[in-house]
Amino acid sequence: MVDAYAGDGSRTGAAARLLIVDDNKVNRLLLTRSLELLGHRVATAQNGRAAVDAMRHEPFDLVLLDIEMPEMDGFQVLEQVRGDLALRDVPVVVTSSLEGLDNVVRCIELGAEDYLTKPVNPVLLKARIGASLEKKRLRDQQKEFVRRFAAPEVARDLQESGFALGGKRVHASVLFADIRGFTPLAESQAPEETIELLNTYYTLMFDAVAGHGGLVSHMAGDGLMAIFGAPVGLSNPGDAAVRSALEMIEMIELFDVEQRSAGKPEIRIGIGIASGEMVAGYTGTNARATYTCIGDVVNLASRLEQHTKEARRAILIDAATRETLLSSLSPESLGAVALRGKTQPVEVFAL
Amino acid sequence: MQTTIDQATFDELKETAGADFAVELVDTFLTEAPVMIAELHRAFAAGDAETFRRMAHSLKSNGNTFGACAFAAMARGLELGGLASVRAEDGAPLDALDAEYARVAHALTELKGG
Numbered sequence: 151m152v153d154a155y156a157g158d159g160s161r162t163g164a165a166a167r168l169l170i171v172d173d174n175k176v177n178r179l180l181l182t183r184s185l186e187l188l189g190h191r192v193a194t195a196q197n198g199r200a201a202v203d204a205m206r207h208e209p210f211d212l213v214l215l216d217i218e219m220p221e222m223d224g225f226q227v228l229e230q231v232r233g234d235l236a237l238r239d240v241p242v243v244v245t246s247s248l249e250g251l252d253n254v255v256r257c258i259e260l261g262a263e264d265y266l267t268k269p270v271n272p273v274l275l276k277a278r279i280g281a282s283l284e285k286k287r288l289r290d291q292q293k294e295f296v297r298r299f300a301a302p303e304v305a306r307d308l309q310e311s312g313f314a315l316g317g318k319r320v321h322a323s324v325l326f327a328d329i330r331g332f333t334p335l336a337e338s339q340a341p342e343e344t345i346e347l348l349n350t351y352y353t354l355m356f357d358a359v360a361g362h363g364g365l366v367s368h369m370a371g372d373g374l375m376a377i378f379g380a381p382v383g384l385s386n387p388g389d390a391a392v393r394s395a396l397e398m399i400e401m402i403e404l405f406d407v408e409q410r411s412a413g414k415p416e417i418r419i420g421i422g423i424a425s426g427e428m429v430a431g432y433t434g435t436n437a438r439a440t441y442t443c444i445g446d447v448v449n450l451a452s453r454l455e456q457h458t459k460e461a462r463r464a465i466l467i468d469a470a471t472r473e474t475l476l477s478s479l480s481p482e483s484l485g486a487v488a489l490r491g492k493t494q495p496v497e498v499f500a501l
Numbered sequence: 502m503q504t505t506i507d508q509a510t511f512d513e514l515k516e517t518a519g520a521d522f523a524v525e526l527v528d529t530f531l532t533e534a535p536v537m538i539a540e541l542h543r544a545f546a547a548g549d550a551e552t553f554r555r556m557a558h559s560l561k562s563n564g565n566t567f568g569a570c571a572f573a574a575m576a577r578g579l580e581l582g583g584l585a586s587v588r589a590e591d592g593a594p595l596d597a598l599d600a601e602y603a604r605v606a607h608a609l610t611e612l613k614g615g
Contacts, residue, residue: 174533180518247562247565
């Protein structure tokens with residue numbers, strides 16, 4: 151069980167929420183007192199199991215962990231925390247009077263942020279807690295940057311697998327979308343209006359992609375590229391990509407109704423989708439990289455998107471994507487088409 | 502001869518945690534320690550090495566907190582030596598711990614009053 155909230159965190163602006171885990175009441179009281187005097191808010195748990203439950207129940211900024219405990223000891227807590235994606239960034243400072251340097255080493259190897267021998271020296275406690283909280287703050291900030299500047303799927307992939315340049319073969323679908331006649335449109339209005347139009351357009355497109363499990367990997371001018379099936383696998387990437395495309399078209403039609411009533415120019419988009427094996431991963435440099443995919447399939451999707459102009463159709467897909475579609479959709483065959491950059495004619499379908 | 506409670510350690514505790522809080526902490530120890538010592542005896546009788554070690558460890562830790570150096574050293578001996586060390590001396594180390602605890606409890610009671 152976890153004792154009820156205790157403590158007054160209002161003493162300083164930098165109050166943190168801390169969890170003290172110790173089976174010994176004297177130790178618990180003394181640590182609670184020391185931390186409250188430092189201005190932190192404190193909760194306590196009497197064994198490892200209660201501690202892990204508490205951590206899953208509410209976010210803590212830092213955990214002070216004893217090792218020798220009944221039910222679940224501190225080593226087991228460290229193992230559980232390290233294996234739990236939601237918990238593993240919470241710094242754990244071990245406070246123990248364990249005998250043997252090997253035990254200290256084991257704690258550090260299991261991911262403990264620091265080790266303090268009991269009875270804990272108050273000055274040392276303050277310094278270590280301060281340093282750990284500062285590191286946590288920087289890590290949180292980094293995560294926030296990743297969250298803001300990377301797609302959620304990429305952020306999750308980065309958090310789970312870490313960052314490494316290089317790709318792996320995946321079976322996925324790629325979607326290219328582009329605004330038809332964007333250049334004359336941009337020239338006919340003030341740049342501010344064009345930015346506003348693009349922002350609305352991208353908001354709608356991102357929604358349509360994310361809503362079907364896809365990932366927008368590139369934006370350039372008025373065009374975007376989206377991947378379905380990587381880095382997060384999808385049971386049917388082709389179908390997801392096509393449904394996303396249909397939603398895009400629907401969104402743009404609704405947007406055009408608004409544009410029309412506001413006396414502003416309407417827009418049209420063209421979409422190309424191709425499916426198959428490709429290489430997906432991070433490309434760039436260690437300092438700046440982007441998640442993308444590369445391969446013939448990607449080129450084909452881009453060519454299909456360009457061909458929507460000549461074919462005068464909103465959505466064009468390849469045969470592999472057509473194969474994956476559920477029966478409710480019935481694409482029309484446009485036959486074998488000679489696409490730019492392709493030596494052989496390619497079977498094209500329109501929706 | 503070693504003093505029962507190291508005055509400097511106890512004073513430091515009072516200074517950093519507050520005198521009132523030190524009293525509260527002593528009271529908690531005087532309530533908890535007999536339970537842990539009883540559990541230590543039970544574990545010894547039952548041959549429960551894990552509980553024996555954990556109780557000895559906990560008593561050592563608390564002894565150090567209050568500056569009960571001799572008491573903490575005895576508890577540490579039990580933690581490291583385990584059941585075998587007590588059996589080898591026919592229970593004598595446990596009796597010694599009991600006697601030292603009585604001195605610690607007396608000294609702490611005096612100290613918190615003063």
